[in-house]
Amino acid sequence: MFRERGIVMPFKSFESKSLHFINREMEEFELVFCVNEDDIVLIDSTRSGKSDSILSEFFSAFSDTGRLSSMLGIEDLSSIVLRASNGVRTDLACCTRAFGMPRYYLAKVEKNGCTVKIRFEELGGHSASEGRRNFLSAAFMKIVQNAPVAVTIKDSSSDSLWLNKIAKEAGFSTLSHEMTPTKESFVESLQFEGETKYFRSFVIDLKDKDSGFASVKYSIDISESEKAKRELRMSRNKIRRLHEVALELSKADTEEEVYDLFVNASCRILEFDVYSLDIVEGEDLVVKRVTNSVPDDGEERYSKYEGVAGRTLWQGKTLVFPDISKSPEARPRSSDYRSALSIPLGSFGVFQTISTELDAFDSEDIELAELLAAHVTEAISRIRSREEITRLTYYDPLTGALSRYGLAEYSAVEIEKSNRFSTPLSLMMLDVDDFKVINDSQGHMYGDFILSWVVESIKMVIRNSDRVIRWGGDEFLIILPGVAIEGAESMGKRILDRLEKRSLEEDVAATVSIGITEYLGEGDNIDGTIYRADLALHAAKNKGKNRLQVYEKKASK
Template identity: 35%
Template sequence: MDPSKEDKFLESLNMHSLIDFAGCILVIIGKDKKVTFINKKGCEVLEYRKEEIIGKDWFEDFLPSEVKEKVREVFEKLIKGEAQEIKYFENPVLTRRGEKRYILWHNTPLKDERGRIKGTLSTGIDITDRKKVEEKLKEAQIRAEIIANSTRDAIVITDDDGKVTFWNKAAEKIFGYAENEVIGERIYHFIVPEKYHENVKRGFEEFKKAGKGPIVEKIIEVFSLRKDKKEVPVELSLSSVNMEGKWHVVGIARDIARRKRMEEALKKYQDRLKRLHETVDFLQRCNTEDEVYKTTINEIKKVLGFDLCFLYLMEDESLVLKAASSSSTSEEVKCLLLDRDIAEKTLKEGKSIWTKDVKEFDREAAPISFISSPIDKLGVLQVVSPEAGAFTREDVELIEILTNHLTEEIKRIRLEKKLRDMAIHDPLTGTYNRYYFNEILSREIKRSKRYKYPIGFLMIDINRFKEVNDRFSHLLGDKVLKEVASLIKRNVRDTDIVVRFGGDEFLVLLLQVERKILDKIKERIKNEIKVWGKKTHLIDFPLTLAIGVSSWYPGEKRKVEEVLKEADFKMYEDKKAG
């Protein structure tokens, strides 16, 4: 399909504004590997104008060399029909400036009206920022190590009997003993836990012989005793030096209590971030908005450890509660946040609001803390604690990471639903299209054979419709088509399938309906069109419908195609009869 036809196809479905609003990248690539369509978001990511992309080879012009072959293999699978869709495929693309942007793709084959594969349709989410978050995490770890290594060290020197000969100020600070309290005393009597005394004694006896020992010239981590009898973790480096014919031990002890706390905090943050990324993967596998809402609430409690959480979405210009944690049973907590306009304020300002104590907003309120984070302009995610000071800046950052991904997943699901609906519906009348009819017919035939029920068909044609177009314009003809489609749908069940079969022809597939009922439905539709004709001001002559009826029963030798021909034949007989 050439680019101009592709554009016309998309315009006819009124997709452009929807696709650009969704915030996802959408690319259509033909079988010749050339781009035939790309939306506004895709152009922004690649930093090219649309006309600079259309017609270019996607693989040669916009992919780094190291991934071209791998991405081509995925493309070929779709083109050959070996895969119906390929989800969660990640690869970098090259921008105009040569920068790599990482995209998470959802790829499907693109088919024409006859179901032949003409190319691929790919929707993608830019996950470069997530990559940067991971790099930032690595940098934070390096900074933590630098900070830990910059602390002041205790320097202690002992003779070969373990008696202290030097004790600096840092040692006083770390261990709590003043210099005059330790000089001349054996070191293991005051900073070594008692259970290790014998081992240290034996170590000094070995050291006295040749200035060597099992931990000399090594760096180890041990627990030392402070003067207040509390144990403190230290990083200990021991070396030997011969002074005045005697071996001495030079010990450099670094208080690593802070580093240990930082390592534990960093590990906790890494674990939470890792689990949060797993949550994002779960969200990307959701197929409905309800799944996204429930998954979000469940994962917040499991991954982040927040018991009270609420998810609100905008509906009819007001916030509606869509999901809440099972422990969120306190109406007082929910009303507290909404009554004070915190949720509305969050949405209006477009940024997170959080506090360690809600008394900052209302001095009379109970001492609770909360985080209220916007889901773009779609809604608000809130977590609450009945205790003051329950949340930190780190918690806010994690919630914001989650809401950013939550935004993308809600938009993705809404876009996919719109695209699915457009693919199977006639854009003018809202009825199903012929492609969907062909898909559903084979399935219903199998069900009919299995459960032994008949299938009825109504083939409907609008009489004198050409006259409507010729006399009153095609625009008015379109209005008549929509009115007739609406009338037909009102006179059949919701489970029946109304299809726009051709220009002014409709086909109704009715399940589990006997022939005598079909005739009644036919007459009801004809009567309804008469009533409509008397009320409408669209045309100045009575509009009628030609309707052909046929039925297919399980076990009969006729093919369904013959039954459809019968309905079509009877429709033309009805048309001739006036």
């Protein structure tokens, strides 16, 4: 009885506040037709029971019933009028755009003498008396049954809800839920068949004069746009976290800090099941960090030329495995692991993440993982470059001992500790005996070997807290924090013994002479301490070399 394609639901933009159109004059009108056999002619149009020239002029533009039927939103108006002329009374509902915005009418078609009269009453203007309440509800339901939005109706005389076709398909419940009229639209979500759907809804009252007889909720499916918004918010949050991690990585002082930040950030940003960070050491890749999802058996290493990680490192590009089982080189720890992502960290190592789902990594996941890996690569490069600069600045490249630059910094720290805590601090000066003769007879390369060999022997004896410094040429200093002069003398003897033993075992002819002194406390300094150790060294050489001498005032005479 109404044209489905002509229906446009009210409040599509949720701008109107009720079903009443602003122009209240068109709440009621009548059309009168003359029927002569199959010829149907519109002869009059009235408002409030009176002929209206303006209205007649308006409808006269629709000269034939076909155009008038389309304008009123009534399917096959001719048949309805013809049936009425034969005494068949008809009630119908329609939606028309004839007056601008869509308006909804209930109409009665009946024979009136030799004419047929159709009386239209706008739905919102009906006097919904108790006797007509069911008729009005049924008529409105008929209008909105196939509407392109979800419609929920609650009759004020009942707690039950009526749903139109779209509402049922969307998964709205017939159980009671929020149906309070609202001034503003609102977003609601519902779970249906394991999927979350989002709707923008608006609730109004159908009026019975000054009181409502039904609440109607119109709901437009905005799932796609809402999901897009939520995904955008998630992406923005991930980007924000990525910037935060990048800042933290830029402040990291050690690679161990970088490893921890990397894996923690991966869990927060990428949100997959397993993460592994493998770093190149020599010819191997060493597993530095894994998530708790993978058993950690300690320091695990494997050839950097093998497996997925090896290929990633060799090719220097990201590898994506939508289905791990189809990659013969992949060796997953668990059959639950279905897809993987492997990203190179420059030449430093490989980052891998694994999912228990097939084809789990989309382009955004890959891009975020690559950005994160790039920040980590930069952090490792920065730390290693700084370490290399430090090594070149503070360490002797030949022997690995501290350089004179390193001496100034290290000795200042240890003297400050000695003064603050009143702890002893001793110093040795060591010289390779007849080193010029070794260079001249064996060559400078052999001389370089002897220097490195001596430092290596010294490090076999001293503690981790002690430092060897190359003072110049074949002379070395050894700073011994917390060691009194007696302990330094004992350590000096062990150094001589170690050199003698290694000389016999390795057929290396090299001996050293050692001068020993101690820091004298407040008023003393590193220059004075070195000077005294130098005097003691010369005294040892004057006594025959290959020996040690503790500084005494008489040693300077």
